[in-house]
Every structure is written in structure tokens, then in C-alpha cells.
Amino acid sequence: MTTDKGLREALADRITAGGDLRSPVWRQAVLDIPRHEFLRDGFFRRTDEGGRTGWEPVRPEDPAWLQACYSDESLVTQIAGTVMPADMDGRIYRQPTSSSTLPGLVVRMLEELNISDSMKVLEIGTGTGYSTALLCHRLGDRLVTSVEVDPAVSGRARVSLGRVGRLPDLVVGDGLKGHPENAPYDRLIATCGVLHIPGEWIEQVKPGGQILATVGGWLYASELARLTVREDGTAAGRLLGGAISFMLARPQSPPPLGILPDMTEGEEREAVVAGDALEDWTARFVAQLAAPGAQRFGLTDEEGPVDVLLDVERQSWAALRNGGGRRWLVRQGGPDRLWDRIEEHLTRWREDGAPGLDRFLITARPGGQTITWAA
């Protein structure tokens, strides 16, 4: 029978071979921290059937549970903001709201954080507490603060951390505000995505300190960013590449679509950039910079499928329809011309050679951020 120690070794080998685990200190942490102790309440297995994504609970009594705890996979631990694996049998069709991130990514982020002894770290998004435990292993509990927005999730993480003998400062609250009580920090790491780097994070990290977070948007393209805080109260750095995606911080979820605008109105023209350009992750990231309030969804009307972009707050919209082959038509309405802006950005990015996200630069300051690419 494979022991959990053997499974931990196999996991460490796998994420070393994948290039995520690079240094002996983090290898030792992966070997010493039992991930299954953070999944004792079970997780949800994804099922895709008839075009719908459902989730089924897997609990410790399931023979597949232990092995899965040591897979290099994200394991969903909460659905729809409240539902835990212990709460149900059968299948649920709602969105995941908390998970244990795949260990390869957790460790890659910890490696990217450039931690050295006696650094004080703020983690945003405690989740199961697994990544918090790895941080505690590296630095000692006293130097680790972790903020979780969901009190029930934080409570479970506290129990799991206690089971493995760890007692960091666990805080329940909105991590977008940081945790000023323990500031200043040397490092800040976020395991939920953000639309923009909050000013509070920049203020609470020492000059020279680093922030590591996934920046994303409502078109669901995101990337890991590492910024260094500067003396002038701004932070700057680059995106690291790898098409990293995290669930967005809860207060930054997109607003409900509401009543859809009348899409027979507005003006129609031939699209310069084809509507399917947004199938590409990097192109979608660029489009998101041009139209940060836009959400994307598909519709079908009597003339066929339509790809819609809608900025709920501004009530601006663009509807793209394939006119045969590479010909696309776009109809736009509302105060902004969303597709005009996206086309302008995408054309400039393509003229610059369509650089990958690892060539993008980010500058953040309280009140705003700028993301550009190096041509």
C-alpha cells in the first residue's frame, strides 16, 4: 500500500520534473506538509455531461480520496459560497468558490516570491490552509499572516493547520484591504485573482518588497504578476507568463448581466479583427485592457450564433456575427464602442509582433494600474 509519505515524495518528484519545484527548502516543505490533512472535509470531483459542468463530493472514505490529495490538481472544496462536500450527495451544478490550488502552481508561486529567512509575509486567500502551511514551514508561524474572506473556510483552515501543528495569524476579512495591523510586510502573495493591485497592498509592503498576484478580468484571461514596491509609493514589475488563472477575489466578481440591451439597435459594420480572435488567451487579455468592464457570452437568434460583449455598468455592447469564412460583422450600441477599442488595442499588439504575456509590464499605484507590453 502506498503511504501518504510515499505520495508526497512522488508529488515532489512530479512538480520538480515539471519545473515548478526548484529549491531544496520548498522540496522539504512539500515532503513534510501532508496535503490530505487540508482536505479532510473532502473535495468535489468535476463531471462534464451533456454540456453541463457538475460537481460530486469525494470524501475521505472514498478509495480515490488519498491518492487524489497528492495529484497535481486543483481540488474544489466549496461551491456557490456555502456548499461543502459533507453537505450533500449526488451532483451540484454551480460555480466553485474555494479550492486547494494545484501544488505545482502553489510551489511555483512560492519559488517566484524570492523568500529569505526572517521575511514577514501576507497571504491573501487562505483557502484550505495548505499554502499557508508551506509558508509556515519555511518561515515559522510568527512571520505568516493569511487573510480569508469566508469565515467558514478560514475556520476549517485553522483546524487543519492546528492538526499539522501550525499557528499562523489567520484573519477573516477582505484581503483586498490587506491587514495593516501586521504591516509592513516583505512579501505579499495572493491566491485569488484581482482586477487591479489594491493600493492597500502597495502601502503595506516595504519599499523593495514584492507583491505576487494574478491580475485578470471579466473576459477570463489572467496572468501572474510580480511587482516591486518603490520608495515613491508605486509598484512596478512584469507578468511572468504561463496563463495562470485563479478565482477572482469575491468583491470583484462581475455584476449580473441584468436585462439585455436591444441588439437590433446600434450600428453595424464589417469587423477589422475577426470575432474569434478572443479565443486566444493573450488576445483576450489585451482585449480586457481595452474594455475592462466588458463581459462575454454567446447567444443564438434566428440568424445564428452571436458573440456578445456587454459592459453592464456603461450599458455599452458589441455583437459579433460570422458573415461566412473570415468575414465578421459587428453591431455596437451604448455610449462606448467596445469593439472599436478592442480592435485598436489588438491591432497595435499584433503590429508589435503579438508579444507573449511574459513581455508585459505592470505599474500600480493607489487608485490605478497600467499594463503595457514591450514591443
Ligand SMILES: C[S@@+](CC[C@H](N)C(=O)[O-])C[C@H]1O[C@@H](n2cnc3c(N)ncnc32)[C@H](O)[C@@H]1O
Ligand atoms: C484558490 S483558493 C486559495 C487556495 C489556498 N491558497 C490553498 O492552498 O488552499 C482562493 C481563496 O481566496 C478566497 N478569497 C476570495 N476573495 C477573497 C478576498 N477578497 N479576501 C480574502 N480571501 C478571498 C476564497 O474564499 C478562496 O478560499
